[in-house]
Amino acid sequence: MVGARGCPYDCSFCGAAVSANPDVTIRTRDPANIIAEMEELHALHDVTAFRFLDDLFLGHERFIRRCMAAFAEVGVGSRYVWDATGRINLLARADYALLDALAGNGCREVALGIESGSERMHGCLGKRVRPALTRDMVRRLTSRGIDVKGYFILGLPTEMPAELETTVRHVHELWDLTENAPGSFRASVFEFRPYPDNPEWHTLVELARAQHERILGW
Secondary structure, eight states, X not given: OOOEEOOSOOOTTOTTOGGGOTTOOOEEOOHHHXXXXXXXXXXXXXXXXXXXOOSOTBOOHHHHHHHHHHHHHHTGGGTXXXXXXXXXXXXXXXXXXXXXXXXXXXXXXXXXXXXXXXXXXXXXXXXXXXHHHHHHHHHHHHTTTOEEEEEEEESOTTOOHHHHHHHHHHHHHHHHHTTXXXXXXEEEEEEOOOOTTSHHHHXXXXXXXXXXXXXXXX
């Protein structure tokens, strides 16, 4: 399912970066419309588990609160489970009541773009997070029985071998942190690929052009 389109953030590697999509506004569905689709899919196909494929379903606090209030009103959590993507720095600002509402309304897993264990790389990527914040967020979610899937990228531009090792240690640290928690942590790791028109793409193109001119002596 899709509950919202667009992303307000500008992560340098992402094709959904706001700077790469200046004409795309944030568009959210009415929570009642989302619930109606759930009900229809359940009635037609007995579906009880849903995945929100939004760039960032749990990325706008006002929208999250509207959805959780609507879900609670009709008892979504007693009938269905669902998972979605979230933003670490936004969820870190959420109060305990909102995180409890996620768990109570059927959220079984949140996917978080952690990307790296290196603070320097987080700064380069525009993530606005630090490893300590990630640890706290993973702990807060898994303690409520919500699983966390962490996305990581290896081979980022300018990433040094020691920073790559830091990322690997961070993954193990998060595994250990949640070993006895009601929720679990899993890692999904990708090799860096520059997508056309995102900030990292333009940086690499300019770097390649400069090197080409230097070699040719232009």
